Amino acid sequence: MREQLQNLLEQRVRQYVSQARNNLHDCPFIEKAKESCSxxxxxxxxxxxxxxxxxxGKNEEGEEVFYQVHYNFLIKQQNSFFIEERVENRKAEFYKGVLVTDEELSFDSLGVSKEKEMLVENTNEIDRIENSDGEEERKVFRYDRLRAVQYAERWWNDYNPAYKSFEVDCTNYISQCVHAGGAPMHGYANRSKGWWMRSNNWSYSWSVANSMRLYLPSSKTGLRAKEVKEPSQLSLGDVICYDFQGDGRFDHTTIVTAKDAQGMPLVNAHTTNSRMRYWAYEDSTAYTSNIKYKFFTILDDQ
Incomplete structure (x- = not known):
């Protein structure tokens, strides 16, 4: 049964990509990517x-298959070429070997809704990120941007077993990347204090997008960041925070891993796992015209 489903799935993927190449409009995921490029x-x-x-599994109508499509987009911009990778999550239903339905599972949007639920449950704690840095020994570090990017590249479509992973994993992944660049944890074991993960416990700033957005510019030791006005001012290893609804609660976090031909950031991310994706997320299912961004450059201690 599995081999038969796999064969059917491979045929469907070939058909899906062929449709996209012929500019058919029943491939909204790829159509949005094309529009973003344009x-x-x-x-x-x-x-x-x-x-x-x-x-x-099986349902009353036949077999249902949850699957992932791993895309490689070869993108040309001016005289430069680069490859963007992304993983789309889909669900297909077959009846007696015939495809009945095939739809995208919008994990970008799911991530936003789950993040909102967490924020509602923990509003007081998350809004009260404490930075009692003066009470602790100053942790001096120089941010190794290359190592942060190397980590982001290694784990963009996988999960490091040394850390807990989450259904909404974007900020947890970015924290791991920045930590790989040398940023020291501190504040354990108060979840509303500092920035840390240990065993099965973690600070809000480590794993929640809105909390990280509050923490980065306010920290006075260890991991610190300065907000800049334009994405072009960011360097590799820097962080972008996203408020898709424009309601003041930030839902997503990415890390800059490259620059395009115009000097604009390309980013890696989790939840909808992405590599070398254009920073603006105009092709995201969570994107709205009210979107707001925060651009943070990580600071070295001198």
Whole structure:
């Protein structure tokens, strides 16, 4: 049964990519990616995709298959080429070997809703991020941007078993990247204090997007950051925070891992796992016209 489903799935993925190449509009995921490229003077010149079953089962109508499509977009911008990678999560239903439905599972939007739920549950704690840094020994470090980016590249589509992972994993992943760059943890074991993860416990600032956005510019020791006005001012290893609804609660976090031909950031992220994705997220299912951004450059201690 699994081999049959895998064969059906591989046929579906080939059909899906072929439709995208022919500019058919029943591939909204890829259509949005094309539009995002066009907005910045770039184009997708080649698309490659591979499908992988993540779960399967039966329902009253037949078989249902949850799967991931791993995309490679070869993008040309001016005289430069780069590859963007992204993982789309989908669900397909088959009846007697015939495809009945196939739809995207919008984990970008799911991540936002889950993040909002967490914020509602912990509003008081998250809004009261404490930085009693003067009470602790000053932790001096020089941020190793190369190591942060190397970590981001290694784990963009995987989960380091040394850390707990979350259904909404974006900020946890960014914290790991920045920590790999040398940023020291501190504040254990008060979850509303400092920035840390240990065993099965962690600070809000480590794992919650809105909490990290509050923590970065207010910290006075260890991990510190300065807000800048424009994304072009960011360097590799810097952080972008996203408020998709524009309501003051930030839902997503990414790390800069490259620059495009115009000097604008390309980012890696978790939740909808992405690599070398254009920073603005205009092709995200969570994107709205009210979106707001915060751009943070990580500071060295001198």
């Amino acid at each position: 907005n910045r003077g770039a184009e997708i010149v080649k698309t490659k995709a591979e499908g992988k079953i993540t779960n399967e």
